[in-house]
Each structure stands twice: as structure tokens, then as C-alpha cells.
Amino acid sequence: MRIIWSKHLSIVVSLALFASLFTSETLIFAEQNQPPHSIEEDYLHHNHPSSLPAQVPAPEWAKAWERAGKANLTLKKGSPSQVHMQGKYLEDIDEIVQRGIEENKYPGAVAMIVKDGRIIKHEAYGKASKYKNDSEVLPEEYQLPMEKDTIFDLASLTKIVTSIAVMQLTETDEISLHDTLASYIPEFGTHGKDEITIEQLLTHTSGLAASHPLDHYETEEERLQALYDLELTEEPGTTLIYSDLSMILLGLLVETVSGETLDEYVSNHITGPLGMTDTMFNPSEDYLSRVAPTEHSPWSGREMVWGTVHDEKAYAMDGVAGHAGLFSTTEDFAILSQMILNGGRYGNARILEPGTVAQMLTNQITDESHLGQGLGFNLNRGWFMDGLSSPVTAGHTGFTGTSFVIDPRNDTVVIFFTNRVHPTRYGPSINPERQDIVRQTARALPVRPAAGQEAWFSGNGRNKNHTLTLPVTLEENSELTFKTWIDIADDIPRDFGYLDISVDEGETWHQLDGHLHAQRTTLENAGIFTGSTGWRWVNSAYDLSEYSGDALIRFSYVxxxxxxxxxxxxDQVTVTGNNGHIFKDRPNPDINVWQADGWELSSD
Incomplete structure (x- = not known):
């Protein structure tokens, strides 16, 4: 399957199966119009013959969401200690968000962290309204501070709500995912589009283009006809193209089947039952003082966009569309996220059945891709999920500067809303801030040592090369064993861990051959690591029999x-030889023996 992103990036994917702890698959990207290469070829080229898993089988995805869905937690204020998190790492989020303000990435933001239904961090930063136009700053007295209850234009986070609406209609048997859209909207079935299914629209595999200038048409009839006249860019079911058009059409489907307008349906069946009182299409003037303005947009016939949807296509559709148009607060969106973690319910409201939630959060596009795509939800997207990314981590981003991440393994939600397009869409990327906020949240989830009080931790950060070196004198038939806990980014490009040895005082290094063992599964390993052990400790053993005398054993995190x-x-590093233990790092690591550069002893 090819994957094509609509934001000016087109890439071809080559897929191949390789051994892992969980019989997983991954992928390698190749530039378009270049011959694809297999993962085996890539790893051989780099002398990297093995890897940790990027994926788990589909049944395991469902199990994770089934486990999360057993609770029915409603949001309450709490503290990190109440949910066994390390608050000192969450404090760094303030500096991260403030950095983005100082670098003019956004005037303001609201960040929220939820763990086990407890709101453990909820802060507002900077300004909600700061600019008169794309260059002129408002006088201070006319600027509006960002507040915790500021209402944001969600942009593409609307797609999540549209997807939930579609899945509700499958639960009532009014539609089926395998039905074609044309069976409900016959006018759409032209130019080969008659075979496009509802499932393909939800997974962005319909073959439709990323977008179409619906705002260039004068009337609703002309816009609808433009949708009916769309031509395929790819054969349906073969290519992932992130497409606004797919979600616009799903919004029309909801209206056609339910007999309600999309905004009515969402209010009656989703936001209303959930008590999301600050979530709506087209907020009224009563809400205007709480709405964060977006872009100075004279080309769309508007000046500063404030209280109307930023997206031009949605604006042309009177502010109500399946791909964009919703406004909401961080707290309201946390309710929606917690509903998903609860398996489709929140308080007394049942929005989806648990099996439907598991289906939505299961990778639908391919078993081979490390990038997951659920029914509406993004899965396993390290570029914004960072330290919480996994095959069962779900979320989405919005063009106006919104994003959210849901991790069912840790019952954690991270919401980060900014007004990054105020006053212009052409500012710097906010992805570093998205990543760093999730990274600090993940760091606050403690990893306890396998034994004793402390274990060696690699640290993290961008462009790092952290090394941990053990000087040791080897005997014949020596062996290295240790316990390890690994969650190393396997997005494209990947991060790596290396295990190698030198017997010439560091002049040359050789990767070690060994294996990792978890439960009843053993993975052969050649001294390179990327991926995850699934947030658990596993046993490791490496053969040192071909080396003797003074040596340096090095763990590198790059x-x-x-x-x-x-x-x-x-943790629990041991080197043995014919005469027994040569080195035994128990019960706690001896900092005086090791040479640590970037690595640190950590209890969490």
C-alpha cells in the first residue's frame, strides 16, 4: 500500500515482514519514483539485522482497548501523586509551552494532562487574541488572555466526531462499513466512485484527492455537484491519502441517513449526552469573548477570523462540515477522550459500544505499516505522539494548532490546543512543542527498576548520542546478561540503541550477537535496538566467548x-566466565565502575 500525505509530501512505502517479539511488521520509506527496497536490504546495508516490534497483531490492539474500557471514569481534579506520576517532569511543560510563545509559534495555548480520569495538569498560557491583522499587534488593553476555558477552532479534530457519528449509525444497523457511499448518495457513483466504501472513507483509502476548492463555488448545489463529479486519483483501497473530501462526504452521509443536519446530529447524539456544553459548530455571539481568533484572511472575504470556522471549505458550507467546523475547549475534548478510554461511555451516557471503540482504534489499513490508521483516528504517529506512541495509542492533529493523544496502556490523555494560525498560517511548526509536551508526560509515568532502587536510564532528547560504558576483564567463554526496558522511537527516521564491544581501548567497536527473551518468545539480536518491549522488562543475553582480556562494553542511545x-x-548487568562472576551490578548499579555520558541512574 502506498501512503500519500496531503500536506505537500508524497512518499512510496515498501513493506516486508521481519522477525520480532510479537510477530510484527514495519516499513521503510523510499522517495517517490525511486525503486523500493525491502527492510531486509535496508538492515543488511546498515548491518542492522534485527529490531524490536513496531506493531502487535490486531487482536492485541483490541485487548488494550477492552482493558481500558472496563472503567467508567469521569473527570475530576487531581494531582500527579494521586495517580502515581512524577510531577517534577510535568512542571517542565510550562517552559515548553512558553518557549513556543517566545519563538512566535503561537500567541497562546492551553495544555491538559489526564491520568486515570484525574486532571493532573491544566494550564493556560499567553494570549487568545493578540493581533489586529497579519502584522499589527492590538493595543494591550484590547488583547485577550488565554484562559483554561478558551474555545478553539478544532479544525481536523472535527473528523473524530464525524467518525463517531458514522460508527453510531453502524451500531443501529442503518449503515454498514462495507456499504458503498453511492448506495446512499447515488449521485456520487460516477467516474468509478461507485465502489468506494464507508470504511475506505473512514481510513482515507478511498482514492479521492486530499482536497478540492469547494469555496470557489457560489451555491450549495454547485458544491454538491462538485463533490459528485470528483474523479479518483488512485484505485480505492490501495493508497492512503489523508483527505478532507472523505470526511466531508461522511458528514453528508450522516445527514442523509439520520435525517438531521450534521450539527444537529452531533449535538443530539454526542456532545449533548456527554455534557460537552462548550462544543458546537458556529458558536453564537454569546461565546465570542471566549473564542480564540484564528487568521487574518482578507482573501476569503473576512478580516480577522473570529467565531467562524477557519477552514475555507467548511466556511463555504456554512460552517458545518465533516472535516472541520467544530469549536471546543480542552476540558470538553477531555470528556470525549475519556469516553473513548472508558470504552464508549461517560457517566450515564453510552455513546459507543466497547467493541465499536476497539474497532475504531484498530489498525485498518495494513498489517505491515508501522503507521496505523483506525476508523477516523490516527494510530502510532510518533511525530506528535512521541514518548506515548504505540500501536494502541490514538489521536489526531488540527491545522489551527490543536492535537490530542490517548494512551490506553497508561490511561493517559494529553491535549494541547494553540491558536498557531493567529495571525497567519505561515508560522513555524509547533510539532517540537507537541512532541516535548507528550515526552514530559511519558517521562512522568515511572519505570521502576527491575531490582533495587535505581537502574540506568538513557535520557532522551533530540540529536543525542548518550553512551554507558563498562570496563571489564573477560575470561574464556564469557557472557553478558542484563534486564532491559526499551521504548525507542521507530518512526521514520528512527532512533537506535546499540550494544557493542571494544578490545583495543575504544579504537574499534563490534556489535554483539545475542538474544532478548520475553515470556515464551526469543528474539535474536545483533546489538541494535529500535521499537518497544511493550513497557516491560525483558531478559537479555550476549555471547562474549570470542573476546578475552581487557574490554569495554558500551550501550549507546542515538x-x-x-x-x-x-x-x-x-538493570542487573552481569558478566560471567568459566570461573563464575566477573562483574555483578546488583542490587544497585555502581556508579564508580561505569563511564556514563548522558545516561543517568534513575528510580523512575
Whole structure:
């Protein structure tokens, strides 16, 4: 399957199966119009013959959401200690968000962290309204501060709500995912589009283009006809193209089947039952003082966009569309996120059945891709999920500067809303801030040592090369064993961990051959690590029999300039030989023996 992103990036994916702890798959990206290469070829080229898993089988995805859905938690204020998190790491989020303000990435933001139904961090920063136009700053007395209850234009986070609406209609048997859209909207079935299914629209695999200038048409009839006249860019079911058009059409489907307008349906069946009183299309003037303005947009016939949807296509559709148009607060969206974690319910409101939630949060597009796509939800997207990214982590981003991440493994929600398009869409990327906020949240989830009080932790960050070196004198038939906990980013590009040895005082290094063992599964490993052990400790053993005398054993953690995983932990390191223990790092690591550069002893 090819994956094509609509934001000016087109890439071809080559897929291949390789061994892992969980019989998982991954992928390698190739530039478009270049011959694809297999993952085996890529790893051989880099002398990297093995990897940790990027994926788990589909049944395991469903199990994670089934476990999360057993609770029915409603949001309450709390503290990190109440949910066994380390608050000192969450404090760094303030500096991260403030950095984005100082670098003019956004005038303001609201961040919220939820764990086990407890709101453990909820802060507002900067300004909700700051600019008169794209260059002129408002006088201070006319600027509006960002507040915790500021209402944001959600942009593409609307797609999540539209997807929930569609899945509700499947539960009542009014539609089926395998039905074609044309069976409900016959006018759409032209130019080969008659075979496009509802499922393909939800997974962005319909073959439709990313967008179409619906705002260029004068009337609703002309806009509808433009949708009916769309032509395929790819064969349905073969290519992932992130498409606004797919979600616009799903919004029309909801209206056609339910007999309600999309805004009425969402209010009656989703936001109303959930008590999301600050979530709506087209907020009235009563809400205007709480709404964050977006862009100075004279080309759309508007000046500063404030209280109307930023997206031009949605604006042309009177502010109500399946891909954009909703406004909401961080707290309201936390309710929606907690509903998903609860398996489709919140308080007394049942929005979806647990099996439907599990289906929505299961990778639908391919078993081979490390990038997951659920029914409406993004899965396993390290570029904004960072240290919480996994095959069962769900979320989405919005063009106006919104994003959310849901991690069912830790019952954690991260919401970060900014007004980054105020006053212009052409500012710097906010992805570093998105990543760093999630990274600090992940760091606050403690990893306890396998034994004793402390274990070695790799640290994290961008463009790092952290090393942990053990000087040791080897005997014949020596072996290295240790316990390890690994969550190293395997997005494209990947981060890596390396295990190698030198017997010439560090002049040359050789990767070690060994294996990792978890439960009843053993993975052969050649001294390179990327991916995850599933937030658990596993046993490791490496053969040192071909080496003797003085040696240096080195663990290296190497990151790129983008997202991180949670990191790498090492504990209970032992080196044995014919005469027994040569080195035994128990019960706690001896800091005086090791040479640590970037690694640190950590109890969490």
C-alpha cells in the first residue's frame, strides 16, 4: 500500500515482514519514483539485522482497548501523586509551552494532562487574541488572555466526531462499513466512485484527492455537484491519502441517513449526552469573548477570523462540515477522550459500544505499516505522539494548532490546543512543542527498576548520542546478561540503541550477537535496538566467548532531530566466565565502575 500525505509530501512505502517479539511488521520509506527496497536490504546495508516490534497483531490492539474500557471514569481534579506520576517532569511543560510563545509559534495555548480520569495538569498560557491583522499587534488593553476555558477552532479534530457519528449509525444497523457511499448518495457513483466504501472513507483509502476548492463555488448545489463529479486519483483501497473530501462526504452521509443536519446530529447524539456544553459548530455571539481568533484572511472575504470556522471549505458550507467546523475547549475534548478510554461511555451516557471503540482504534489499513490508521483516528504517529506512541495509542492533529493523544496502556490523555494560525498560517511548526509536551508526560509515568532502587536510564532528547560504558576483564567463554526496558522511537527516521564491544581501548567497536527473551518468545539480536518491549522488562543475553582480556562494553542511545520514545533502561548487568562472576551490578548499579555520558541512574 502506498501512503500519500496531503500536506505537500508524497512518499512510496515498501513493506516486508521481519522477525520480532510479537510477530510484527514495519516499513521503510523510499522517495517517490525511486525503486523500493525491502527492510531486509535496508538492515543488511546498515548491518542492522534485527529490531524490536513496531506493531502487535490486531487482536492485541483490541485487548488494550477492552482493558481500558472496563472503567467508567469521569473527570475530576487531581494531582500527579494521586495517580502515581512524577510531577517534577510535568512542571517542565510550562517552559515548553512558553518557549513556543517566545519563538512566535503561537500567541497562546492551553495544555491538559489526564491520568486515570484525574486532571493532573491544566494550564493556560499567553494570549487568545493578540493581533489586529497579519502584522499589527492590538493595543494591550484590547488583547485577550488565554484562559483554561478558551474555545478553539478544532479544525481536523472535527473528523473524530464525524467518525463517531458514522460508527453510531453502524451500531443501529442503518449503515454498514462495507456499504458503498453511492448506495446512499447515488449521485456520487460516477467516474468509478461507485465502489468506494464507508470504511475506505473512514481510513482515507478511498482514492479521492486530499482536497478540492469547494469555496470557489457560489451555491450549495454547485458544491454538491462538485463533490459528485470528483474523479479518483488512485484505485480505492490501495493508497492512503489523508483527505478532507472523505470526511466531508461522511458528514453528508450522516445527514442523509439520520435525517438531521450534521450539527444537529452531533449535538443530539454526542456532545449533548456527554455534557460537552462548550462544543458546537458556529458558536453564537454569546461565546465570542471566549473564542480564540484564528487568521487574518482578507482573501476569503473576512478580516480577522473570529467565531467562524477557519477552514475555507467548511466556511463555504456554512460552517458545518465533516472535516472541520467544530469549536471546543480542552476540558470538553477531555470528556470525549475519556469516553473513548472508558470504552464508549461517560457517566450515564453510552455513546459507543466497547467493541465499536476497539474497532475504531484498530489498525485498518495494513498489517505491515508501522503507521496505523483506525476508523477516523490516527494510530502510532510518533511525530506528535512521541514518548506515548504505540500501536494502541490514538489521536489526531488540527491545522489551527490543536492535537490530542490517548494512551490506553497508561490511561493517559494529553491535549494541547494553540491558536498557531493567529495571525497567519505561515508560522513555524509547533510539532517540537507537541512532541516535548507528550515526552514530559511519558517521562512522568515511572519505570521502576527491575531490582533495587535505581537502574540506568538513557535520557532522551533530540540529536543525542548518550553512551554507558563498562570496563571489564573477560575470561574464556564469557557472557553478558542484563534486564532491559526499551521504548525507542521507530518512526521514520528512527532512533537506535546499540550494544557493542571494544578490545583495543575504544579504537574499534563490534556489535554483539545475542538474544532478548520475553515470556515464551526469543528474539535474536545483533546489538541494535529500535521499537518497544511493550513497557516491560525483558531478559537479555550476549555471547562474549570470542573476546578475552581487557574490554569495554558500551550501550549507546542515538536519537535524531525529531520524536523520541520513552527511552532505554538497563538493570542487573552481569558478566560471567568459566570461573563464575566477573562483574555483578546488583542490587544497585555502581556508579564508580561505569563511564556514563548522558545516561543517568534513575528510580523512575
Amino acid at each position: 536519537t535524531d532531530g525529531s520524536a523520541n520514545g520513552r527511552g532505554w533502561y538497563i
